[in-house]
Amino acid sequence: LEKGKDDQDSCKLKYITGQAMWEYADTDLQRLDSSAMAPSRKFFVGGNWKMNGQKQNLGELIGTLNAAKVPADTEVVCAPPTKLDPKIAVAAQNCYKVTNGAFTGEISPGMIKDCRATWVVLGHSERRYVFGESDELIGQKVAHALAEGLGVIACIGEKLDEREPGITEKVVFEQTKVIVGNVKDWSKVVLAYKPVWAIGTGKTATPQQAQESNISEAVAQSTPIVYGGSVTGATCKELASQPDVDGFLVGGASLKPEFVDIINAKQ
Numbered sequence: 001l002e003k004g005k006d007d008q009d010s011c012k013l014k015y016i017t018g019q020a021m022w023e024y025a026d027t028d029l030q031r032l033d034s035s036a037m038a039p040s041r042k043f044f045v046g047g048n049w050k051m052n053g054q055k056q057n058l059g060e061l062i063g064t065l066n067a068a069k070v071p072a073d074t075e076v077v078c079a080p081p082t083k084l085d086p087k088i089a090v091a092a093q094n095c096y097k098v099t100n101g102a103f104t105g106e107i108s109p110g111m112i113k114d115c116r117a118t119w120v121v122l123g124h125s126e127r128r129y130v131f132g133e134s135d136e137l138i139g140q141k142v143a144h145a146l147a148e149g150l151g152v153i154a155c156i157g158e159k160l161d162e163r164e165p166g167i168t169e170k171v172v173f174e175q176t177k178v179i180v181g182n183v184k185d186w187s188k189v190v191l192a193y194k195p196v197w198a199i200g201t202g203k204t205a206t207p208q209q210a211q212e213s214n215i216s217e218a219v220a221q222s223t224p225i226v227y228g229g230s231v232t233g234a235t236c237k238e239l240a241s242q243p244d245v246d247g248f249l250v251g252g253a254s255l256k257p258e259f260v261d262i263i264n265a266k267q
Helices: 026-033 055-067 109-114 125-129 135-147 168-180 207-211 236-240 259-263
Strands: 010-013 022-025 043-048 074-079 088-092 119-122 151-156 189-193 225-227 247-250
Touching: 043 119, 043 189, 043 225, 043 259, 055 259, 074 119, 088 151, 119 135, 135 151, 135 168, 151 168, 168 189, 189 247, 236 247, 247 259
Parallel strands: 043 074, 043 247, 074 088, 088 119, 119 151, 151 189, 189 225, 225 247
Antiparallel strands: 010 022
16 A cells, blocks of 8 residues: 555545545555445444443443344444343454464454454554554454454544644554555454544544545445544434444443434434
């Protein structure tokens, strides 16, 4: 993948902030237009529970979600849940890049599948900036998880001290480039734009910022591109009304009953 090849036939990738557009040679993205992709994308709502809650105090929330109506055209995934109704898929919050070995504290895609989970969240800002995971490592994890049959929620996003000096473009470009380079089948991928400055701060990107994201037409029709960052029951409907917002990856609000409102944001 190369940036700015204006003299070649190309398709455009404009990430969610709407601040930048990159052009990739068609030869680099031919695999994205393969018949392996799903013909259309569903509205996608992920709930990332992070390291919060225990069986006892999550019981009421789990009961609420199990009883909730999930629209037929919406896919819902929670990470990590317990005793959730089958209409809500299960995701792990991380996995490693190899099948097995001496990697204390890590979990493999095979272990995740043994627990009947079908998704994994990779590249979350907390993995990048708290635990020091590099773009390269995240790309390797994406490749291995997909090869093992898991769906991947791949996260990208800039910090406030990267946004304010105007280097958002560079940061998100590098993060996205590595993910794209490790995907062969986009039907199993959700791309989540999660600006770090909006996570847990109460600050939310404007609907226009959140929706200005597209890649090649074929990929855009099959790959959900979702927004995360202080999404709430109060803000979800306006965000969901934007034509290029395909759903959400929700943190704090996914631990509250209002998560049901977010699941039904398109209704």
